[in-house]
Amino acid sequence: MKKELKKEHLAGAGGAGSAQAPAGRATARATGMAGTVERASASAGACAGADAGARARAPRERAPGARTLGARTPRSQALRALAAIVCAAMLAAALSACGASGGTAPQGGATAATTQAAVADATQAATESAQDEAGAGQAEASADAAASGAATEPAAPAAETAEAAAEEPYKFTFFNNIFGSFSDGDQAVFDKLMAETNTVIELQNMPSSSYEESLTVMMASGDYPELVMFPDYTKPVFLDGVEYKAVLPLNDYIANAPNVQKYTYPISFKVLSVMGDGQIYGIPRTSIARADGYMIRQDWLDRLGIGMTEGEPVTLAAFTDILRAFSQSDPDGNGANDTFGLGLYTADGNLEIPTALSYTFGLNGWQEYPGEDYKYMDPKYSRQNDSFKNALEYMNALWNDKLVDPDWPTLNLDAHKQRFEQGITGMRAEFVGYMLEHEQNLQNVNPDARLSYMVGIVQNEGDKVAGGTYSTGVWGHFSVMSSAKNPQKIVDVLDYMLSDNFWEVVKFGVEGVSWEFDAEGTRVAIPNTGSGGRFMRRNEDASFFISLNTPGSERPRLEKLIDICIGQAVFSKDEGFRPAIASDPAFLDADKELKTSVSKIIVGDLPIGDYNAVLDKWYDAGGRTYVEQMNEGIAAAE
């Protein structure tokens, strides 16, 4: 009897259509006992216990069983069919997405759309993943359409003449990190740029916090955008790109870009000729070369009766006196000894000679010094030259007398700024163009606070500040990649940003979005819509950095101070050259130890006399090669 039932059920399975499924499901639910025998036969004796159970119950079910069992099978059949459809739909979606990237645009899009429709009936999860895949297909398809130009443009009939093609905006991709959080102001600048240059710039805005990772993956994948922002021309990710011809040489195109030529430091072009073949491999994002000084609390100076002329350097002795007075003579008048002269911070946990003070001691990177073992030398690595050791000694004295912020080793940039705004420290390094914004912040907390600017510190009365180590004017650069269809057009767009037509827009943003004219006809910033200004710049116009929030009456003061800082700039001879050994792990370890030793000397954990011994160790662990390679590099560049 049971065997007969089984046969019948198997036969039913063969002949049943999916249309029967709902009826079967209804019956199965009604009886609530269906499928035992089916179970036993389907699992083919895998579960003996279940089989026995089935045998015991079979007689009870015999009469309805014939009908029920026959109907159960179509139901599972229907389930299987549904599963197959879902799988097929998912597969089709995936395939069409892939196909779209390889095939022509309209077809790929159509297939994806059809697949979407087919999948819409399937399960929710399947639908969603398929939609995403289809969406990706369409996105890539449109990108492809753009890549192959007017040829694949279905809307443009072949009869159209070259005129139409000429009017077609040039479309290119731009891989960058220059808009950490792209604001309305930035967008407006870009819209204007695209309209005026007849281009469509497809921005690939990468997160600034992980730009190196994004860049490495992009370069390794071989999937190059047309224009790429590289933050550092000494890093392998760029140099390899140049070596493998992924980055285009730009001499021929820069020749046709008058503004780029006019507003770029010659040294910037020189350092971007990274292969030594005379070819320039990037257009710099120019930064103004300067030697910055310190913002100082003018209200503290006034209370203590100390005079200082803004715009003139102070001597080291006067500087030390100010630090001492700020630290010990209660400059804020609160009756507590809770202030310090100079605020400092550390980016990597190491302490070093503050930049402005390194100028005082003549530490200007790689220069020619007489009496050295090598032609070019950085006093930091010199055993004969005492400049660096003198600076260390001075810092150690400041540290011991608590004239610098004693929390220095633990302060990051934020905390350092915060302590200045809290009125704990009285001086901190800053670009003078931002001084008034900081003054406003200070006055939120302390309405009496006033700031002025100390442009630098010199050894003797009448000396001039000379510094600006390592500046090459390049703060990242833009490279045109081998994928570019029309490199000249891209360079032209960069050139246009520096032209008289557009420079004001780069500088201030778009009128009505980032700023507007007030009644007196001066520009007033509209809050929170400023443009980042992190694209092309002119090397001669530092007013670029001054915020529109700065009152018009204060602008000349800042501009004058900026000019003084620019006048103090000295270019280091190394021009950002990075010797090959600088990436060697053994050398990196030695370099790290050198930095740690410097920190220890500053806080007094290591006597200054040990510095030469530390240097000897550094030389033995790769430092010698470093200095030799640096000398070769400088000699080659000279």
Added chain:
Amino acid sequence: MAMAGKSRGKGDAAVAAVTYAAVTGFVLSILYPLFNIASLSLSSYATYIKNPMMFFPTELDFSAYGIVFGSKLLLSSYKNTVIITALGTGLTLFMTVIYAYPLSRPQVRFKPFFSTAIVITMLFSGGIIPSFLLMRGLGLLNTYAAQYLPTVLGAYNCILMVNFFKAMPEELIEAAMMDGASEPYILTRIVLPLSRPILATIVLFAAVGLWNQYFSAVIYVRDQAKWPVQLVLREILLASSTEALRSGGNLAELNAARRIPMEQLRYAALIVVMLPITCIYPFLQKYFASGVMLGAVKG
């Protein structure tokens, strides 16, 4: 006797006091930073500078939240994360169940192959660049799918679920078979309703993981409109140190006042991003408790 009892009582009290103090200190050490951040996000910059260590806000100022909710990028990324988390969590649950259930059934063939296959993914991965090439090959660059598909079938989740299913009384399933239930029926009507603790666990793992992830977007997404909220938050929080690093000591490029968000703005963003996922825990808590009970009663 009485003395001994009393001294033991004293000892107990001392132990209890120390324990309470330690636990209170521990709890405070966790709560304080949270309260501090919440309070700072509700304060003006001036009050923040005057007292950065505050526990309760002295004067309320919602302007930071105004800016956060006015940020188009933050809102669009928030939407992206909600979509990614919802789709990803649903798919994770679905995929884990359909992979784990067969592996827990005794009669399924080739189980060693399938369990080895998934354990291998636990030990080895393709690496970033091969994964990128795969995603590009699949046409998934710049999609939401790229941000949740890679994690929908996790080996760890599968192993957890297989073990949970295996611990379920076999008699339940056998009884259902007796009564003619099919495998899908058993899975959906018997096994899954009894598996709420493990389902809640997987939902929690998946949702928290997807909510917090940003790295797949760093690699697979080149369109800011598809950024998840954690990436935007990371940009906001790290702006200052990123800028410090990028500027290479060039103070003019460390465009402090304009580029780096004020502290209380960062904290407001932190609260806005953190709050929703924190709110999930209380709702899933009860399933964890019942999960413990379920294991205890068996036998």
